[in-house]
Amino acid sequence: MRALSRRLARHRRLIAASLAAICVACALLSVRPPPGVAVVTAARDLPGGRLSAADVTVVRLPPEAVPDGAFDERASIVGGVLSGPVRRGELLTDVRLLGRGFLAALGSGLVATPVRIADADAATLLSPGDVVDVLASFGQETAQAVTVAREVAIVTRPVTGTIEGALLILATTSEQALALARAQSASRLSVTVHPR
The missing domain is CATH 2.40.30 (Elongation Factor Tu (Ef-tu); domain 3)
Structure with missing residues (x-):
């Protein structure tokens, strides 16, 4: 037992440094964004019209679930005009807004x-x-x-x-x-x- 105590005392700094590194790694993992791709969705049922910051929110989806034309940040969509009503949680893409992408989708x-x-x-x-x-x-x-x-x-x-x-x-x-x-x-x- 004394031999083990002496051995631990000798390696105390190494053990402390290892524990500190583990704590730092855990802290970094806890603040890292969750896995997936950020996409903008409707924060509530919307009747259409111009979008405000309160109308949209960002969620994360698996990359394979993200359609073409999806927006990845709120600032890129605020001020845009919806082409029609959307439901809470609905993913917003360029064809849901009046503009170039919307016109391309018309045909x-x-x-x-x-x-x-x-x-x-x-x-x-x-x-x-x-x-x-x-x-x-x-x-x-x-x-x-x-x-x-x-x-x-x-x-x-x-x-x-x-x-x-x-x-x-x-x-x-x-x-x-x-x-x-x-x-x-x-x-x-x-x-x-x-x-x-």
């Missing part, structure tokens, strides 16, 4: 076209992905309605409307966008919804 030859329809209440019945025809009504008395754009998809709808109507974003061709712009300047627009 070749399509553009995002803002259109104000006269009936704001009717817009609340629409959802992204609905397919509509856009009608224009010219004149006040004996107004006739004509179809301006056929079978265009709703990309986003407003959370609320105003007395001037409600703004929709539609996926249209360039020709349809021109026809809609001409019709908006001289008529009231409405939509009919195609069955799903």
